[in-house]
Amino acid sequence: MYKAKAYSAASASSALASTSINRRDLTEHDVQIEILFCGICHSDLHQVRNEWSGFMPTVYPCVPGHEIVGRVTKVGSAVTRFKPGDLAAVGCLVDSDGICPECQAGLEQFCPNLTLTYNFPDKHLGGVTYGGYSDSVVVRDRFVLRVPANLNLAGTAPLLCAGITTYSPMRHWGVGKGQKVGVVGLGGLGHMGVKFAHALGAHVVVFTTSPGKKDDALRLGADEVVISRNADEMARHAGSFDFILDAVAANHDINAYISLLRRDGNLTLVGAPDKPLSVTAFGLIMGRRSLSGSPIGGLAETQEMLDFCGQHNITSDVEVIPIQKVNEAYERLLKSDVKYRFCIDMASLKGEFMWTTGLCGAAN
DSSP states (O other), X not given: OEEEEEEEBSSTTSOOEEEEEEEOOOOTTEEEEEEEEEEEXXXXXXXXXXXXXXXXXXXXXXXXXXXXXXXXXXXXXXXXXXXXXOEEEEOSXXXXXXXXXXXXXXXXXXXXXXXXXXXXXXXXXXXXXXXXXXXXXEEEGGGOEEOOTTSOXXXXXXXXTHHHHHHHHHHHTTOOTTOEEEEEXXXXXXXXXXXXXXXXXXXXXXXXXXXXXXXXXXXXXXXXXXXXXXXXXXXXXXXXEEEXXXXXXXXXXXXXXXXXXXXXXXXEEOSOOSSOOOOOHHHHHTTTOEEEEOOOOOHHHHHHHHHHHHHHTOOOOEEEXXXXXXXHHHHHHHTTOSSSEEXXXXXXXXXXXXXXXXXXXXXX
């Protein structure tokens, strides 16, 4: 066991602050990673403030972060896929049982005995797992991913959650050339959905309530932008979509988008509104349309996504911040005041140099 620097929350009302945490010594199958960048996910904010207490109560101190990119510093004796110096990434999962039907199918995200990157029982040290707002982490080798060398590392970090969350349902529902794909909401998830749908060859339509987002949607790869409050614009697309990715976390009229699906079209939810959505049965019945939801992907699919990003030079558009500005970033996140994800430069945690906030625009 060794000490690592980190930022943690002591309670639901506490600001994140500097601390030290315990990390386990390497077993033969472990990889130790120096964390270079860690993305900030909206779920970090929910978890830190115990807003999911009904199904995932927060255990304090809480060290968030499941969008981790870094460099391998040590490997266990049985590790063959990584060596010191390699670029590596860790997402939302750090363990699973490996034997259940879900794991055998490469769908570790559905394993009934999975271990999340933070705020989940830690079978090695007791207590709970600690996430990527830290200078290092030790993870079982099977849950460590390779990072394409050509990608911007800060922009790569959010791919480990926002990226795979939007890539996975598109792969599952066969998004590709000749298809018409809608993306509802242009935020942290939605902007990745636009990039992936464009790279997969689809005709991409962004739905937004904000006319000011039109230019950015087109820059990101959209072919059309629809202002969803405009009934005439919505009506022009009735019954024409093969697939719609709904990335909106606020309450909204899901039926308005279901009606835009063609026969056998699918709408997948990746946003998670806090109140139940009302669905009209006939909107689904008439056209054999389907409504589904999707979380992250499994390990193989997440690696596939990273490799796809390397081939197409896709990263998240990020605003890079020092760890000392994380509480300010949380407040801005509540106001949707970021394009499109925050990413923490972990060099700031070590105090190696003075840091000023910068912007990092990622390529489509």
